[in-house]
Amino acid sequence: MDKTFSPQNIEQQRYQHWEQKGYFKASGNGEPYCILLPPPNVTGNLHMGHAFQHTIMDSLIRYHRMKGDNTLWQCGTDHAGIATQMVVERQLNAQGKTRHDLGREDFVEKIWQWKEESGGNITQQMRRMGTSPDWEREAFTMDPALSEAVQEVFVKLHEEGLIYRGKRLVNWDPVLHTAVSDLEVLNEEEDGFMWHMRYPLADGSGELTVATTRPETMLGDTAVAVHPDDERYQGFIGKQIKLPITGRLIPIIADDYVDPEFGTGCVKITPAHDFNDYDMGKRHKLEMINILSKDAALNENTPAAYQGLDRFEARKQIVAELERTGLLVKIENHKLKVPRGDRTGAVIEPYLTDQWYVAVESLAKPAIEAVESGEIKFVPENWNKTYYQWMYNIQDWCISRQLWWGHRIPAWYDDNDKIYVGRSEAEVREKHSLADDVNLRQDEDVLDTWFSSALWPFATMGWPHETPELETFVPSSVMVTGFDIIFFWVARMIMMTKKFTGKIPFKEIYITGLIRDEQGNKMSKSKGNVLDPIDLIDGISLDDLVAKRTAGMMQPQQAAAITKRTTKQFPEGINAYGTDALRFTFAAMASTSRDINFDMGRVEGYRNFCNKLWNASRFVLMNTEEQDNGANGGELELSLADKWIWARFQQTLSEFNNAIKDYRFDIAAQSVYEFTWNQFCDWYLELSKPVLNSELSTEAQKRGTRHTLINVLESLLRLMHPIMPFITDEIWLRVAPLCNIEGDSIMLQPFPEVEAERQDATVIADLEWVKSFIVGIRNIRGEMDISPNKPLGVLLKNISQEDQRRLTLSESFLAKMAKLDSVTQLQAGENGPASATAMVGEMEILIPMAGLIDKDAELSRIAKSLDKIEKDFARTQGKLGNEKFVSNAPAAVIDKEKAKLEEFQMQMEKLKQQRLTIEAL
Template identity: 60%
Template sequence: MEKTYDPHAIERHWYETWENRGYFAPKGEGAPYCIMIPPPNVTGTLHMGHAFQDTLMDALIRYHRMRGDDTLWQAGTDHAGIATQMIVERQLNEQGVTRHDLGREEFLDRVWQWKHESGGNITRQLRRMGASLDWSRERFTMDAGLSAAVTEVFVRLFDEGLIYRGKRLVNWDPVLHTAISDLEVVSEQEQGHLWHLRYPLSSGDGHLVVATTRPETLLGDTAVAVHPADARYVELIGQTIELPLTGRRIPIIADEYVDPEFGTGCVKITPAHDFNDYAVGQRHDLPLINVFTPDAHINDAAPEAYRGLDRFEARQRVIADFEALGLLERIDDHTLMVPRGDRSGSVIEPYLTDQWYVKAAPLAKPAIEAVRDGRIKFVPENWDKTYYEWMNNIEDWCISRQLWWGHRVPAWYDAEGTIYVAHDEAAARAKYALPADLALRQDEDVLDTWFSSALWPFSTLGWPDSTDELKRYYPTSVLVTGFDIIFFWVARMIMMGLKFMGDVPFHEVYVHGLVRDAEGQKMSKSKGNVLDPIDLIDGITLDELLAKRTRGLMQPQKAKQIAKATRRDYPDGIPAFGTDALRFTFAALASTGRDVRFDLARIEGNRNFCNKLWNAARYVLMNTEGQDTGLDAQAPITLSLADRWVISRLQRVEAEVAGHFAGYRFDLLARALYDFTWHIYCDWYLELAKTVLTDASAADDAKRGTRRTLVRVLEALLRLLHPIMPYLTEEIWQTVAPLAGRAGDTILLQPYPEADDTRLDPLAEKDMDWVQTFILGVRRIRAEMDIAPGKPLPVLLAGHGDDDRRLCTANRAFLDSLARLQSIDYLDDAATAPESAMALVGDMRVLIPLAGLIDKDAELERLTREIGKLEVNLSRCRAKLDNANFVERAPVEVVEQERKRVSEMESTIARLQEQHARIGAL
């Protein structure tokens, strides 16, 4: 092994080796275990959410593969309708060409060309993360097999009356000219205005005042609503108002939707341009007047004066006209949530248009029961409440998109607009017995990508054909996903799986939190706090990081703010941590259901953990390579207390880790492995083993036993760690495995360690606890009294029993070596001990006479100086926190850091004062 751990020197080599040798493919033996990867967008790049989620999935896959299960992690990507089309259209625009210039067929050829040349970036990045997906079975939502499955599902649902075409409100992107899902709408607070407008009563007896943030939509108003119990307006219900600028008369209606405490208690109702108003309009049978074109200009349904205006130009014209008529009551500044398309950035409009819908309620009922009766279990369980809430209030699902890239709707129309749905045009003519000369045109729309991904658990396995893979791996074992797509994806997969497979698509849904920054803020480009997993693996300079974070920002002031924060947080850029350190950090942070606060300090600590394991392995190899490690079964073996203890502790951690894998407690299993590796094996056992191996008087069978324990425990530990840290463990295992008597080409296919209760040794653990307490007690005294680490210490034992004498005698070599002892003497009960520092080991007192070890006066003077410095700094920090201006104006993280410093200094001062008092009393 090289002297220094260098992740880049090993990672690419081992991944290529694993993939080229086909290690990721299922073996066809053992119980089936299958996870479907949530298909990332083919346009995408790996972000922290992907890296976090895929680390957890890969840990499960590697664990079950090593347990001997027939393990399949299904690879694949989503065609990402909007995002992909935008990329290719942008490329065409740079050449002065539009998709309409090319026509549909040639444009789609260009998209496929882009996909083949540039669409694999995220799969390459997944490989960098060590994701052991079965790439030989990789699927794409637009490949021939999945496309056939999508068409089959659409036709069947239509034939059963579960898909229909209808005119309803949708989220409409006026730039992309398509409906989009709620998940593709990003709503953020923006500063705007609230206009208070007067609507005259038709009776001429006054007016009502309505408040709106979108005055231009009043051109499509069809009512004004008040609460039925609002005494101010009861007498007006049923009367009408004259809608200004339009020449139309609209009714005053009563509806409990209205909040009488908000504004004036009067609400304008525009059913064609607001989702809540649409519901009110349905209840009161109001007309729907759409006043927008697809690109959000005013259409011919509005008065002539406004036709053709952009919606925001129309807004200014409407306000000016109201003011001219004396009908503008007032304008208030107002903070509101503005919905924007996540791709175009355009303000989204509720828009009335013809779309294709799935009747969701009949599909939702069995899906609700599947969770209620336990066939599907959410982890943590509380997420089933979210699932029930959505499913019990489900509305029909808009599945059409006005794009060219995607699964084209398999529907054809004749000149009268009659709809014919079938697998293709020939099938439509045969199915509906249409004459050969009847002209048909195919629907221009494509299907929402969520429609195709809802079929993912069975379409990827070959459905609608009855394949061997489908029979073996469906239902899959677990779905690993974020809570934000429980409805958009999880629920829809359950509905489709039950409908077309007659069974649930997975047995468990593990719901993880979102990855946030160190302050708990959501990562976003606009905040400049996004971290790139590949940058954490490879490292990135400050200049490169600044360029990446400010690229494309149109607001210079925003770019300056992000640059300032970046320089503050990463003055030297981000060092290269390697994949294993990043993966271990993700696992350690994955507490059930909670959002993850990602702090570089954590990954730095875990890079140190990687170094610790690497250096421990080098030490073991230096003491075992070319030596007898007990491979000869005929050679006698004697195990020391330390050997028996570490073997017993290994059984306990093996059992603990198995339990944490079963419960999806990645944080706890990471902690258990960290503690065993760092504290049990490295900090304690290696030092104890050194005592045996360097003892000239130790017998060969004792040294043989220690060498065997060193390599066998390390080899088992590498297998325990492998699912989380694949590269480092493989590299070390290749050298350690032969010394431990384990054969094989890769750790990836080795059996996962399982606890053996017969190897538990409670007595060894009890005795070693005594030894550790003794050594730690002496070390604490040495530290508190500022005694040099290498100075041998005389020890007196008082209040000891027979067991204490036995343990002291049996483990004298460990005590002398690790506690650096000069001598051990036993005091009888009547003896008077000299001035000493004391530690307790059970009822026994471990005494270290201080005469000649420390200069009492000098030590008291040193402690006094140290306490004084701390008190000065503490006073400064407290003064800052007592300053209201500092607390209110400084960044939250700076204030929190100052409070943390105060707490730490108070704790340190208290400890030093206690030490001062103890020495002063000697």
């Protein structure tokens, strides 16, 4: 093995070997275990959320593959209608063209070309993360097989009356000219205004004042509403308002939805341009007047002076007109949530338009029952409340989009706009006996991307055809996803899979937290705090990182702020940590928290962990290669340390299995880390040296220790492999032959099994006693500044029979590791000379200080240390006693100061105890 661990030298080579050998395929044997990859956008790049979730999924897949299950990770990408169309349209715009210059057919062909050339970036990045899905089964939501499933579902739902076309209010992006889902709308607080306007009564008897954040929509008002119990307006209900500017008469209505405490208690109602008003409009059978075009300009339903004006220009002119006529009461500053398209940044408009819908009520009922009955389980369980909240208030689903890229809706219209739905035009003509001279045109819209992804659990398995995969892997085992798409994706998969297969899509839903930056902020390009997982794997210079974070920014001030922040955080850029360190970091952070703050320090720490494992493995190989390790027989005599490390490994293995079962990857990672670093590397390797290096050790004893070294390491590598695939595979290839194990990859080896016969509680207790003894001696050396290599004589006081047994059992370990030249047991009641002491249970270890230290020098050293710590203590105590500091400082800073105070207190007590011991000499 190389002297240093260099992930860049092994990762891609190992991955190519695995993939070329076809090791990611389902074996066909064992219990089915399947995970469906939430299909990332074909336009996308791997971000931290992907890398986090993919680490979890791959750890589960590798674990169950090694467990002998028939394991399939079904992968693929989503055609991402809006995002992909925008990418290609921008390329055309750069050439001075639009999609309309090409026409629909050629434009779609252009997108397919782009997909073949540039659409696989994210799957290559997934490979860098070490993920092991069956790439030969990689699916794309626009593949012919999946398109067939989409078409089949649409036709069948339409035949049952569950898909229909209707005019309803949708989120409309005036730049893209399409309806968008709620998930594609960002609602962020912005500074705005509240305009208060007078609406005069038609009979001239008075007026009502209404307040709005969108005064241009008044041209589409069809009522003013008040609360039925609001005493201020009882006499107004039923009267009519003369709507300013238009002169239309509109009623004053009463509705419980109105909040009497908000604004004036009077609300203007614009059913065609507000979702809440739309519902009220339906309740009161109000006219719905659409005043906007698809560009969000005012249309022919507004007065001539405003027609064709952009909505915001119209707003200015309407406000000016209201002010001119004395109908503007006041304008107030107002914070409001502004809905913007996540792709365009344009303000989204509620817009009344014809769209295709799925009537979901009958589909939702069995989907709710599947969770209520426990057939599907959320992990953590509290997420089922979110699921129920959405499902019990579910609205019909708008599934049409005004795009060219996507699954075109399989509906045709004749010249009278009669609708025909079928799998093809030929089928429509045959089914409805339409003559060849009947003109048909296909619907221009495509289906919402979420519609095709809702079919992912069964469409990827071959539905609507009966296939072995459909029988074996539906339901899949677990869905790993984020809480933000429980409704948009998870719920719809449950509805569709239940409807078309009669089965649930997955048995468990593991909801992960959201990866945020170290301060808990959401990672976003505008904040300049985005981390690229590939940069953490390969490293990146400061200049390249700054250029990446500021690319495309139009505002120099924002770019300068991000440059400053990045330079402060990463003055030397980002080091190359390798994939295993990053994966282990993700696993260690995968707690039950909703938000997970990513800590760069932990990646550094787990890179050191990889180095520790590498160096420990080199030590093991140096002591076992070309040696008799007992692989071919021969007597094995195991030391206490050998038995102990096997027993501790069994404990770790049990903890790991239980943690994986409960989706507590943080606990699984911690158990592996604790065993590897503290028990195996720090203790067992040291405990092996007295046996291997002593001339008094028999060949059977040395063989037993060598056998334990190499076999515990081999088992440990298999335990670690699901989380850290590359380093474990590389080391295992060197270790396996020494254990008489054949194979060219650890990933095909069985996961370790718990061996009950090795779980010896007495052995663990005995060795922990030894460790306490050694640590006690080492602590005294450190406190008294005694050289670690100086042999010591120790006295033992209050020694029990059990202590005596353990002392006899471990004399060689104690002599070598604690550097002892004698051990003397004091008689009952005998105190011994002035000594430094340590406790092991009830037994007291005494090290006589006479002749070991320079008494005056030590007292002087302690006095200086004590003086410094007392000053630090007083300074910190004063800070915490300062009322101004306590009231202004963040809670985290105050907690840090309190912790420092406690540490100073402990250090002072320790030094005072040392002073007493030395003064007694």
